[in-house]
Amino acid sequence: MNIPEKARVVIIGGGIIGCSVAYHLAKLGWQDVVLLERKQLTSGTTWHAAGLIGQLRSSSNMTKLAKYSRDLYAALEEETGVATGLRTCGSISVALTEDRREELFRGAAMARAFGVAAEEITAQEVKERYSHLNIDDVVAGVFIRDDGQGDPANIALALAKGARMRGAQVLERVRVAGIRTKGGRATGVDWETDAEQGFIAADHVVNCAGMWGHEVGRMAGVNVPLQACEHFYIVTEPIKGLEQLPVLRVPDECAYYKEDAGKFLLGAFEPNAKPWGMGGIPADFEFDQLPEDFDHFQPILEKAINRMPILAEAGIHTFFNGPESFTPDDAYHLGLAPELANYWVAAGFNSIGIQSAGGAGMALAQWMQDGEKPFDLGDVDISRMQPFQGNKTYLYERSKETLGLLYADHFPYRQKATARGVRRSPFHQHLLDQGAVMGEAAGWERANWFANEGQEREYRYSWKRQNWFENAAVEHRAVRENVGMYDMSSFGKIRVEGRDAEAFLNHVCGNDMSVPVGKIVYTQFLNSRGGIEADVTVTRLSETAYLVVTPSATRLADQVWLQRHMGDFNVVITDVTAGEGVLAVMGPNARALMQKVSPNDFSNAVNPFGTMQQIEIGMGLARAHRVSYVGELGWEIYVSADMAAHVFEVLFDAGQDMGLKLCGMHMMDSCRIEKGFRHFGHDITCEDHVLEAGLGFAVKTGKxxxxxxxxxxxxxxxxxxxxxxxxxxxxxxxxxxxxxxxxxxxxxxxxxxxxxxxxxxxxxxxxxxxxxxxxxxxxxxxxxxxxxxxxxxxxxxxxxxxxxxxxxxxxxx
CATH class of the missing domain: 2.40.30.110 (Aminomethyltransferase beta-barrel domains)
Structure with a gap:
């Protein structure tokens, strides 16, 4: 075997995503592309995937990538001569409840906005397209004409052949034993076969290792949070007269169906999944199946026989159980790892690897080529993952839920139920004592709303007004008409300090950072296209120190953006998020409350909007930042973690005779949208130009x-x-x-x-x-x-x- 000593890129893993990355890099003209597969191509998860190829995803760009995959697979057979088995048979999703009907119909409307042909259909129209289906309790359905199915292994092999045709080397039975790093970069990979071992120096390393991705990440000190879970399906004996049918999803029964060569395949995304491989994946794993667990699958099968009576007469030809990898939030991992400047990840595809791989490979290759994202990939960018999410106990607990969430009702504001309570602010218990109902963001427990005395302290999900709607309305009115207080401790806090802090931030930020000490500046980090990479406030703490405040979910990504643009600037960048608690005191009576607890002057003359001052509060010390994300008079109070509980008690007690209301994140969201304040990741992303976002006032081109x-x-x-x-x-x-x-x-x-x-x-x-x-x-x-x-x-x-x-x-x- 001729294994090179040097490569421009080494891709680890020969499943469909690794083959796609190799194909797209070679198509862009990259030479010295080397893909290493530990056993045989497709032998991990790809070979046993169901091969469903849907187009509609939860955002426009994820839909764009899924549509690209389908179009690519349609052309691959002619290009490479390898049959991909692609069939455009359409898909039908059916609702058994009114809530699911609302979800599906909102999805169909969204599909139209994304350019996907979707049609709402009645139960009878479902029956006309799927005669075998029992529609007794079907409420409605949605038909997507251009969805389909394909042969997963052959699609991967076609991509591998297409890569080889353009000069890439695809090497099987070469195991990666280690990844070497130096100076914040991967320098190459150590490999071994049954007969020899060696090292390939590489300019780039791409982790496409699927369920081995977590382990391959750790080889380089990179966090790739994912966990393998058991995934079950059955294939029937041939059914006489069974013809091509649309892919059918019955999410209320956790099931999907596809016709395959005159047989039915029935698969399940059960609510309580079975994590697998906690002790490591066996070294000899290759095209392996896991032990049958018919008891686990039985409830799905019983409902399926009622739903598809023809199954009762068909024998089971295959009961299959194979592992697939799942991430903590059911979105796959793509992009440049925060820890290293040239280590890329494409892994953890949550049972949608076949429909995603073509587009994901294209997007990653373009990102590697250009040095910046081709469009917004925030949904799947690996930098969204927090360091603690690589914890194996956390992954084990969370993965029990994530597989089932694929087919659960995707209600707005739905909170994860597992692996909770990892990150808590200094005010956590105080908030619980006052009726807080917690949500989670980046692992942080945050009060989303406050229950009244005697009211159940949990969500009752719906597409209509949920059980907290009036609670949030009361909190909203308190902030608009009186005074409210809420916990902002989860927001990221990054100190930028050093001799060149001002010059560095002026280089990275659109707004002018040459401001007096105590001034707060609202700004964005822009990319070369004028798109928004981060939306932050920057407070000048001293001549040589600034505090950058970011959304909770993007703190790591924003810090990495700063670090990657340091160049020769003499600065130190430090995450200090956990060091301070933050309480927002907002509303027309906020000044009156602050004056009750502090001897400092909060007047416009001393502390105008957009400025910070050091204050005494109760018996403690804090900083009062006069800014607002809710559009009212107010202060964000930054207090060291050791004094945080004391400051909460002082403010809370002082506010009792003023009608102070504790508030949650739902209030903040409703107030900010009334004010037209943008939400990063939704209203503003890396592909939204700062001027088109209406934020030109925060950009100073004269500097x-x-x-x-x-x-x-x-x-x-x-x-x-x-x-x-x-x-x-x-x-x-x-x-x-x-x-x-x-x-x-x-x-x-x-x-x-x-x-x-x-x-x-x-x-x-x-x-x-x-x-x-x-x-x-x-x-x-x-x-x-x-x-x-x-x-x-x-x-x-x-x-x-x-x-x-x-x-x-x-x-x-």
């Missing part, structure tokens, strides 16, 4: 060169292609979440990036981009707008200015 400056100037010169609008439904009853189609003069032109209920404005509010090339703001607003909610068009008022307090007078009271 020295900074990342993205040229793109901002170019957009100013050429004009906007889209504008972010705020929408308010004319009907106060429907609810908005995100991805609902936006119709302009009757035509779909986009979709909502986020949505929530505006309790002060009295209706659901959404934000979304509308194309406007060559148009003025007045032209855009002159149109009539509707929002499609589960197939029903609802009239909406549109605005470029915030509908609540458009002049931002209230934060400056």
């Amino acid at each position: 020295p060169a900074f990342i993205g400056r040229d793109a901002v100037l170019k957009k100013k010169e050429n004009g906007l292609d889209a504008r972010l609008l705020q929408f308010r439904l004319a009907d106060p009853e429907p609810l908005l979440y995100h991805n609902e189609p936006v119709l302009r003069d009757g035509e779909i032109v986009g979709y909502l990036s986020s949505g929530a209920y505006g309790h002060t404005l009295g209706s659901a509010i959404g934000l979304g981009y509308v194309p406007c090339k060559g148009e003025s703001a007045a032209d855009v607003l002159a149109s009539s707008y509707e929002i499609d909610i589960a197939g029903v068009r609802v009239k909406a008022e549109a605005s470029l200015r915030p509908m609540y307090d458009p002049k931002s007078e209230r934060v400056k009271l």
